[in-house]
Amino acid sequence: MRFLRQSLVGLFLLSLTLGLLVYAGALVRDAVEARLNDEPRVPEARERVFAVNVTPARFETVTPVLTAFGEVQSRRTLELRSAIEGTLIDLAPDFVEGGRVEAGEVLARIDPADMEAELARTESAVVDAEAELREARRAVALEQDALTAAREQAALRQRAFERQTDLAARDVGTAAAVEEAELTASSARQAVVTARQSLALAEARVDQAQTSLTRARIARDDAQRRVDETEIRAEFAAQLSDVAVVAGRRVSANEQLAVMIDPDALEVAFRVSTLQYARLLDDSGRLRRVPVTARLELYGGNLVATGTLSREGAAVGEGQTGRVLYATLDQAAGFKPGDFVTVDVTEPALERVARLPATALDPAGAVLVVGEDERLESVQVTLVRRQGDDVLLRGEALEGRDVVMQRTPLLGAGIKVRPLRGAAAPEAPPSQAEMLELTDDRRARLMAFVEGANGMPDGDKERILAQLSQDRVPAQVVQRIEARMGG
Structure with a gap:
């Protein structure tokens, strides 16, 4: 009986399952037939409208600014070098790294003992040369007097010869007297020639003495110049850099001592x-x-x-x-x-240009403007200059039009948009920097850090310390200093 009862229950469940499957199949078949028999419904097409930020293009005169990066340098930079060899015996108090000196100030001295001794020797040589020149000139004067006397003697002897010749012509004198007078006149003329030679030698001696005096003076001037070169002076008001010597050091000729830089x-x-x-x-x-x-x-x-x-x-x-x-x-x-x-x-001013955000210009040199029925139009423009995040443009059909400030891949000619003109209003100027009131401990720590900062110019330290000493200090200054303290 139990087996029969279980068999009947299983048969009943199987029949029920088959019936449910048949019913489900019928439902699926009816749904497919209804779907196939229905007419397709086309949804109503709606044009998409994009909201864009626009700004009016106004032509104006703009003065562009070219931005570059450079290095500050001095127009007057001079290397201080020693002209002679010697020992530095004295340095100016400001002859240190960063020292300021005035024009004409004595910066350093080299031991002048050797140069002064040479100057004394050359001055003595000048005195000797001057004495030699005076003696030579006196000798010339004496030789000129001797020449004058010899010429007078020659003239007397010549007149005596002529007198004897006249007497012999009148048969008063003898031939021997004539010959003797002629020999005497000839000897007088020879004495004149000898005196002229002596005068020429005396004049040559004067020339030699003059040359010797000139050479002695040149040597003296050169010795004086070397004495003057023992003092190194500032050619102009400047600040010293690369100082590499101290007092007592021996320097060689043309050795660099420091560099002068004109800070003004x-x-x-x-x-x-x-x-x-x-x-x-x-x-x-x-x-x-x-x-x-x-x-x-x-x-x-x-x-x-x-x-x-x-x-x-x-x-x-x-x-x-x-x-x-x-x-x-x-x-x-x-x-x-x-x-x-x-x-x-x-740069020189540019006339009739429109200043627009750089994001408004595409790579092809066109901008999008709002046209009729609030649809976009593409307008070709000429890029005149870039100024930071802005561009300066020219275009015939640009003036007075509303230009799209930010282009996206979804925007193009013919697209309907909703202009947002309020975004083009200029931003309000930033408010005054936030000021802080510091506690005494915090103020002391900040001032101690600034005073001990290496590499900060003295002028910057004084300016920052002056700000920190005020009752209210800019928050930006405090944040930057504390950021460096933390680093």
């Missing part, structure tokens, strides 16, 4: 591209004297100096491109040769 004659040298250089030329091809600003970033602020573009490099260096320009700095307080600064050069 500073200029900045920077490199620009050839295209940027061409923009700074006038109609005659010469460099414009345009204003220049040099900036050096420091703790909590910048050092700023103004100047004028003065000249360009004569040639392009080997393996380099562009042009090297030099700008003279007028007031450069705090700047030192070797500072790496940012240079802003004011």
